[in-house]
Amino acid sequence: MSDQYVQVAVPVPMQQLFTYQVPTQMQTPSIEVGERVAVSFGARQLIAIVISIDDKCEIDAKKIKPIAKRLNDSFHLSSALVSYLKLCANYYHHPIGDVFQQALPKLLRQVKKVDLQPPMVWQSIEAIEDIQKERLIKIETKAPKQFSLYQLIAKHQGISWAELRTLGYSKAQLNALIAKDLIAEVKQKPCKFIWQDKSLATENKQILSTEQAIIVAAINQSLEQFCCHLIDGVTGSGKTEVYLQAMENVLANSQQILVIVPEIGLTPQTLLRFEQRFNVPICLHHSNLNDTERLDTWLNAQQGSAAIVIGTRSALFSPLHQLGMIIIDEEHDSSLKQQDSFRYHGRDMAILRARQLNIPIVLGSATPSFESLQNALSGKYQYHQLRKRAGQSTKAKIALIDVAKQQMEFGLSGTLKHEIKQTLARGEQVLVFLNRRGYAPAINCQECHWLCDCARCDKPYTFHQKQQLLICHHCGSQKRVPKQCPSCGSVRIAPVGQGTEQLEQRISEIFPDASVVRIDRDSTRKKGELTKLLQEITDKKHQLLIGTQMLAKGHHFPDVTLVAVLDGDGALFSFDFRASEQMAQLLIQVAGRAGRASKPGQVLVQTNYPDHPLLQDLVHNGYQHFAKQALVERKQALLPPFSFQALFRAEANYPSYPEKFLRLLTELEIINCQFAGPVPAAMEKKAGKFRYHLILQAKSRKELHLAILQLLAAIPNNEWQSKVRWSLDIDPIDLNW
Secondary structure (H helix, E strand, O other), X not given: OOOOEEEEEOOOOOXXXXXXXXXXXXXXXXXXXXXXXXXXXXXXXXXXXXXXXXXXXXXXXXXXXXXXXXXXXXXXXXXXXXXXXXXXXXXXXXXHHHHHHOOOOHHHHOOOOOOOOOOEEEEEOOOOOHHHHHHHHHHHHHOHHHHHHHXXXXXXXXXXXXXXXXXXXXHHHHHHHHHOOOEEEXXXXXXXXXXXXXXXXXXXXXXXXXXXXXXXXXXXXXXXOOEEEEEEEOOOOOHHHHHHHHHXXXXXXXXXXXXXXXXXXXXXXXXXXXXXXXXXXXXXXXXXOOHHHHHHHHXXXXXXXXXXXXXXXXXXXXXXXXXXXXEEEOOOOHHHEOOOOOOOEHHHHHHHHHXXXXXXXXXXXXXXXXXXXXXXXXXXXXXXXXXXXXXXXXXXXXXXXXXXXXXXXXXXEHHHHHHHHHHHHOOOEEEEEOOOOOOEOEEEEOOOOOEXXXXXXXXXXXXXXXXXXXXXXXXXXXXXXXXXXXXXXXXXXXXXXXXXXXXXXXXXXXXXXOOEEEEOOOXXXXXXXXXXXXXXXXXXXXXXXXXXXXXXXXXXXXXEEEEEEOOOOOOOOOOOOOHHHHHHHHHHHHHOXXXXXXXXXXXXXXXXXXXXXXXXXXXXXXXXXXXXXXXXXXXXXXXXXXXXXXXXXXXXXXXXXXXXXXXXXXXXXXXXXXXXXXXXXXXXXXXXXXXXXXXXXXXXXXXXXXXXXXXXXXXXXXXXXXXXXXXXXXXOOOXXX
């Protein structure tokens, strides 16, 4: 056999591919693009992906290492996925080996052989005797949660533990049904998904409004071709029902569907809606799954047995070979943007994948991002609007409370306390939104006003009373609360400000007869805790709901009729030009939790600036009017989406190093681009590092990327590059880094 060479993507922080020789004894069977191979890299053996194969090589053959071994398994990436990942790496100028790692679950990144066992799934035992029927009747009355679990398993013969856990069921409930001989765990037989008549459950299918029916028809007309649909629908307008009915024709053709949600917290309710409508294999992909569960999802996607994959942004790289449609829910959400390492935007890369595969993609939001809205208004996307809420629900009214004219108690104004009391008296639920976790954002000395700062970040420690710890939310460092002020020796040390933990305590004192639940990152750390709390809210076990933005997005609480926003001024005076957009989106999303059923809703926003133009515009004209006015301002200022940006970040142990590194970049002759900076980051010091950033802006993507290539080529010659750690962020959305 002739010599054979492969170019492979190795998971190292370097931009280039690496060439290896394929020994003669390894050339049978033929090596393929997308295959996993083990290669020697320095003193390590790593898993690499074959990108190209050639019989010739321009490098001296004596300098080329042979591949260590072929794994000879079926875990290959398709040529289409290889091509797509190369496009992603090129667009974000990110090391290609690291990008390809995103498409592999952790167990497939290891050199050692994977001990692959068929995944275990749950099925109901079909032959039910009279005694078992009696047991079911008893379960229905005495243990309704067990009964609903049995019904779910009986409907979806072959449902995984990952799905059941996400939906809020426990091992104890499973064990109880096993003991009663009602269910059994069996090995899943991998087989390609094929649509059947019983795959669609019509009992929950809703009759579409005229607006909804027009959108579904438009999506159905664009099947088998690339088309980007933006559904701009007010909260509660039935966007999910549009998704479900638009999916029917795709699934009927035995094609797969990828559904991206911004956060894990939205996965349970999305999964439940899809389980109720479709009796097809559904797989999950998010960070709360263990390594084996992620591998199971990956294999089900690759083998075609997964009809629907629901996941967060990284699910975008799933090997779905029969993909027929992509859906991005809450497309505006900043969680879709990866903020470290490979800084890709899930929405933008999903559109790129849909274009490559020539399939439709559906973006949905009540508050579309300015980029998507501009693309829709300019005709690049098909623009669909849903102006009315579904069913009998009506849009909640927003009112501003001027806190300067109110007597405050624990952060609650007199007007707000009165409205909460009235709402609770009617047997309805109240959501209180405060986007600040912990007990207090700082502690200080009441004698000398010393503030307890994190020395590594120059920011105050957040006080967590339950743990009796001071925790820095930026670098994660922790310390005990000091008994005396280190500056003056006083023992008068007290918390400053209010977080959700303190609010939960105080509001329980004001309304002692109401059950209070807090949902934030601290209260939901335990696995399955978020799903459990959300179910308790739906079951009306709690009347007062306190939470951060985890509680603000996408959730459907039919009995919440009052939403209170305690601090509506967070981004009114930010230096970030995107701050007003993000604040408006969050405010409207929070407001959308009120009055989602037949009961009318009300939203009260406490503010020190009730006359601020942004708040007045949102309250009286709505998000769409605000967004269109803001787009005019962006166009006049030549800011995105009317220009394109890249952000160079640099950090070092000394403040002068990153500034000098970035300063040298600005001295290069770059055509058709503008520099802003270098300037200190909004939080200049974090985790002991001093940070600077430099913005590069151009009128077109082509000009921006040509300039970036020129800058990247110059960095190896930058005398300060060895003394800093730098990174590149294409299309940045967060300048507060």
